[in-house]
Structure formats: C-alpha cells, structure tokens
Amino acid sequence: MASIIRPQMLRSALRASATASRAATRPVKVAPPCQARWLSKSSSLRDQPPWDDNTDHDSASTTGQPGESGEHEGALARTDESIKVEYPEEEDLPSSMPVQGRGGFHFKRTLAAFSLEGRVGVVTGGARGLGLVMAQALVASGANVALVDMNKEEASRSAEGLVATFEAENPGVEHLPKVTAHYCDVSSPTSVNQAIAEIIKEHGQIDNLVTSAGFTENYDAISYPHDRIQKLWGVNVDGTYLWSVGVAKHLMERKAQGSIVMIGSMSGAIVNVPQPQAPYNAAKAAVRHLAASLAVEWAHAGIRVNCISPGYMLTALTKKILDDNPDLKNKWTSLIPQGKMGRPEDLMGAVTFLSSDASLYVTGADLRVDGGYTVT
Numbered sequence: 534m535a536s537i538i539r540p541q542m543l544r545s546a547l548r549a550s551a552t553a554s555r556a557a558t559r560p561v562k563v564a565p566p567c568q569a570r571w572l573s574k575s576s577s578l579r580d581q582p583p584w585d586d587n588t589d590h591d592s593a594s595t596t597g598q599p600g601e602s603g604e605h606e607g608a609l610a611r612t613d614e615s616i617k618v619e620y621p622e623e624e625d626l627p628s629s630m631p632v633q634g635r636g637g638f639h640f641k642r643t644l645a646a647f648s649l650e651g652r653v654g655v656v657t658g659g660a661r662g663l664g665l666v667m668a669q670a671l672v673a674s675g676a677n678v679a680l681v682d683m684n685k686e687e688a689s690r691s692a693e694g695l696v697a698t699f700e701a702e703n704p705g706v707e708h709l710p711k712v713t714a715h716y717c718d719v720s721s722p723t724s725v726n727q728a729i730a731e732i733i734k735e736h737g738q739i740d741n742l743v744t745s746a747g748f749t750e751n752y753d754a755i756s757y758p759h760d761r762i763q764k765l766w767g768v769n770v771d772g773t774y775l776w777s778v779g780v781a782k783h784l785m786e787r788k789a790q791g792s793i794v795m796i797g798s799m800s801g802a803i804v805n806v807p808q809p810q811a812p813y814n815a816a817k818a819a820v821r822h823l824a825a826s827l828a829v830e831w832a833h834a835g836i837r838v839n840c841i842s843p844g845y846m847l848t849a850l851t852k853k854i855l856d857d858n859p860d861l862k863n864k865w866t867s868l869i870p871q872g873k874m875g876r877p878e879d880l881m882g883a884v885t886f887l888s889s890d891a892s893l894y895v896t897g898a899d900l901r902v903d904g905g906y907t908v909t
C-alpha cells in the first residue's frame with residue numbers, strides 16, 4: 534500500500550527543517566576560558582584517618598576506629614595467621630575406600646549420552662580421596678580406568694578395590710572393568726611422559742583425563758617456606774598442565790576427541806577464611822584459567838577442557854584436619870548455604886557429565902560443586 538502524506542505532517546516536517554537551518558547559521562557562543570584551578574581542594578584521604586571524616590556518607594556506614602564497635606568487626610571475613618596445617622607425611626595420610634552401594638546397574642531411564650562405555654580414563658591422584666571416588670564414577674559409567682599416583686602401592690590397592698566393589702554391586706556381570714595403577718610424580722615431566730606411555734601400552738588409548746593430584750596446606754604468607762610453595766605449585770599447577778598437554782598430544786596424534794576435567798577448587802574464586810592459604814588459592818585460580826585457556830586452544834581438535842571447583846569436601850584427609858582443629862568445622866559450615874560439607878560422592882555426577890557426551894558443547898567451563906559457598 535502506498536504511503537499517505539497528510540498535509541499536517543508535511544507542515545511539521547517543513548517547520549523542523551527551517552528550525553534546523555536557522556540553528557546551523559546562528560553564530561556559536563564560545564564560553565570564556567576556565568580559570569586554572571586545583572582538581573580538588575579537600576585534603577588527601579591519605580592525610581587523615583577515615584574515622585575523622587564526618588561527612589554524612591561516612592556516618593551512615595562506618596565512622597569508628599577499627600575494632601571500636603566490638604570484636605565482631607570483620608571477624609568472619611579475615612584470615613587467622615595462627616592456623617598452620619602442614620600437608621601430612623606419606624605415612625600419616627589416611628587412606629580411603631571405594632564408596633559402597635551406588636555403582637550397581639539399574640533400570641531407571643537415563644540419557645545414553647552419559648555413558649563412558651568403551652572409553653579409557655586416567656585419574657591423577659586416584660589412589661584416594663576425591664580422585665578415587667571420581668575414578669569410581671568413571672568405572673560405574675562404563676570406562677576402563679588408570680589410577681595414577683605418587684603412592685603406587687595404595688593406587689594398586691584402590692584399583693583392586695574398585696574392581697571388587699564393581700563386582701559386588703553387579704553380581705553375575707560378564708565383563709569386569711580394567712583398572713590399573715601407575716606410579717607418577719605429576720610435577721615431573723619425565724615421570725608424566727613415562728606414565729602416559731605405560732598407560733597407552735596397557736590400555737591402548739586414553740580418552741579422558743581427570744587431574745585430581747593436588748594438596749593444600751596452611752601457613753600465613755610471610756612465614757610460608759619457599760620450597761613448600763614451589764612444591765605446592767609444582768603438583769597443583771605444573772602437574773595439571775603436564776598431564777593435560779601429554780593427553781592432548783596423544784589425542785591429536787590419534788585424531789580422537791576427548792575430555793579433560795581439571796580439579797580446581799572454590800579457593801580459585803574466593804579467599805577461604807579463617808585459614809591462610811594464599812599460594813593454594815592462587816594455584817587453583819591458575820587451574821581454573823588453564824582449563825579455559827586450553828579449552829580455546831584445543832577446541833579445533835575436539836578436545837574439551839573443563840574445571841570442577843569443589844567446596845569443602847569431607848574426605849579422610851579433611852576429616853583428620855578437622856579432628857585436629859575442631860573450631861574450624863563450625864566456621865566452615867556456617868559459611869555454606871547448604872549448611873554442610875560435601876561428600877566425595879557429590880562429585881560423581883559432575884565428573885561423569887563433563888567427561889561424557891552429555892556435555893559435548895561445554896568447554897572452558899568451571900562447575901562449582903560447593904553447596905552454594907561461592908554465591909554468597
């Protein structure tokens with residue numbers, strides 16, 4: 534339909550154009566130049582303590598001297614340098630068992646995309662703790678698994694335990710999963726390459742990697758021994774990097790797709806209180822961003838890289854730490870919206886999701902499994 538121009542519209546259009554042309558020819562008034570003046574006449578905030586400032590704004594928020602209105606000020610948001618927790622020596626580390634009763638075949642409907650049938654998964658730090666439980670999730674979902682750990686003996690016991698638990702939970706099953714144990718110090722490139730070669734020899738391939746080898750300890754930053762910081766970063770950061778690169782190279786050589794899941798921590802996004810642990814927090818922030826960076830770098834090859842950031846999980850080791858520091862547990866749980874620490878099993882679904890085709894379009898993500906800690 535042709536558009537209709539009403540006479541009234543035409544008149545207002547003509548008026549508008551006349552006003553515009555008058556404005557264009559009118560001389561422009563130029564403002565007199567400003568006198569030079571100081572940007573601010575008030576004294577620097579650095580020159581006076583904040584509690585001397587009696588502006589309305591400050592009296593509505595906080596005007597007192599730190600500590601003036603009571604001990605509670607900032608108390609829940611500070612680190613306490615008196616807390617020192619050193620990672621225990623190997624012989625003092627409690628071992629853990631596969632979880633029972635959750636790995637049996639079932640007949641509930643679920644997406645086939647969650648299955649890891651035919652895949653080979655590697656779990657570093659798989660001898661115990663969260664690594665062992667995540668390895669169990671991969672086995673229950675159909676994968677064969679290689680447990681990699683500095684403690685080979687314990688990894689071997691755990692491998693046997695995983696197969697025995699699987700058999701007990703799936704009586705009469707035709708094929709038992711293959712679960713092997715391998716020595717590796719994840720912070721050493723030579724050791725990582727040797728372990729990768731050994732696993733490929735035994736399993737033929739690697740499709741999935743979960744990097745759980747890592748540890749935390751608590752020292753205030755000033756007194757943290759430098760060699761311990763290097764060790765902490767070596768295991769948590771270098772170990773994650775070396776294993777990811779090794780497995781990605783293998784996948785690219787095979788022209789196969791794969792999934793890498795890095796175990797970070799909520800400490801990579803927040804600062805835990807009250808225990809001081811700056812190097813650990815920085816290490817886990819590095820892990821989270823490594824996942825994002827490598828996800829971008831390897832997307833073209835069909836290799837997905839994601840991070841799981843657990844909150845406070847109750848493993849044999851954290852239980853020991855809390856038994857030694859009873860106050861700490863109350864402080865921690867009071868900061869978790871769900872009001873409780875996580876069970877290692879709470880990571881089983883997350884690791885299966887990110888390892889399987891159920892998450893084919895998820896890469897570079899950080900999946901927080903923390904009872905809501907980091908959203909408050």
Ligand SMILES: NC(=O)c1ccc[n+]([C@@H]2O[C@H](COP(=O)([O-])OP(=O)(O)OC[C@H]3O[C@@H](n4cnc5c(N)ncnc54)[C@H](O)[C@@H]3O)[C@@H](O)[C@H]2O)c1
Nearest residue numbers: 658660661662663682683718719745746747798843845846
């Ligand atoms: N437990 C928690 O509350 C919690 C919370 C957030 C993140 N995390 C992270 O989860 C991962 C697993 O923690 P966990 O609680 O199961 O600890 P864990 O101590 O129970 O298990 C860690 C495993 O890593 C192995 N390991 C340590 N150094 C190694 C090295 N250099 N080479 C090879 N293996 C090595 C240990 O032998 C052990 O079997 C860590 O990266 C940790 O930072 C744990």
